[in-house]
Amino acid sequence: MVMDSDLEAEEALEPSSLDDNTHAEMLALYRESTRTILYAKTRQWRTLGAACIAHVAIVSVGYLTLIPPAAHQTLVILSFLVSAMAVSILIIYQIWQHTEMLKLRKITAFLSGHFETVRHIKSRIEANIHRYILLCVMIISILLTNVIAYIAYLPKLPTDG
Secondary structure, three states: OOOHHHHHHHHHOOOOOOOHHHHHHHHHHHHHHHHHHHHHHHHHHHHHHHHHHHHHHHHHHHHHOOOOHHHHHHHHHHHHHHHHHHHHHHHHHHHHHHHHHHHHHHHHHHOOHHHHHHHOOOOHHHHHHHHHHHHHHHHHHHHHHHHHHHHHHHHHOOOOO
16 A cells, blocks of 8 residues: 555655766766775775784784884884874875765755665764764774774883883
């Protein structure tokens, strides 16, 4: 049984007014943007993994090799630099994804009402909340591995006095 509101919604949906070539271009741009977003998301997770592995490597170098105490300070500074660079890269990828999402919204406006209806099943606010929660989790993970690396180095750092 179809509800009256469903029928009204179906009648309100309009087909795309684009000619075939322009429609194909819009779909190509849409696909490109979705691939770019997926690429940026993948790169974010790989950046997180690389930063965590770098922290493990930095701590391992300090514990598995005989290096002077002053070198441990250098490794701690390197750990902080790795974290700063990784967080910066994560933010850049997030901005890139946001730009691609804006492009998708513009492209969606040119396509049919049906396309727009399906595209808006997940609300923009919900998508943003999910995206920024994941970004925060990634940043916190990097900072936590940096703190763990620092704590691991505390006994090895030279003390003044």
